[in-house]
Amino acid sequence: MKTHRAGKIPTWLAGLALALLWPVAADQNDDRLDGLFDKLQDAPNASQSAVIEQQIWLIWTQAPNDEAERLMDRGMQAMRLGEWTLAERLFDQLVEKEPKFAEAWNKLATVHYVLGDYNESMSDIEQTLKLEPRHFGALSGLGSIFARLGQPAAAIRVFEQVLEIYPHSQDSQHSIEQLQEQLLDRAI
Structure with a gap:
């Protein structure tokens, strides 16, 4: 018979268990x-930050009522299926x-x-940030838009804002490194 050693619960499992215990209706x-x-802010590493990030996303994506929840779920499903017009x-x-x-924004x-449609996306991001100024996902999207538009300095500033909110955001750190290389290449 195989015995299991008592040990530390994996952080992802603890995060999932916590999320399942939380009530369904939530938002920003x-x-x-x-x-x-x-x-x-205080997380010691990227691994623990990722668990906290997932908990934040779980709250953010929970709509304020049943009808909104149905629309959110259907929209997210359409995104997963690549049905962008329906989404x-x-x-x-x-x-x-x-x-x-x-x-929703x-x-x-x-x-x-x-x-x-980057102009519309930036307008939607503006609405998101009015409602939730800490929305690191929306800020990351804005940084990506600036990068796509060939504005690396503006993109870096936005990704630095993400790091002020989410210090262990590996995506933002990586994006800043890539954008700084672009700026160096332009200077040469």
């Missing part, structure tokens, strides 16, 4: 977010019904980005 106004952002229509409906739901920004 959820009281738990302040504590999670404090933990994100755009669903998220447009969602922001019309719930204009104060930050993640962020998802719409993502769809507009994928469709190459």
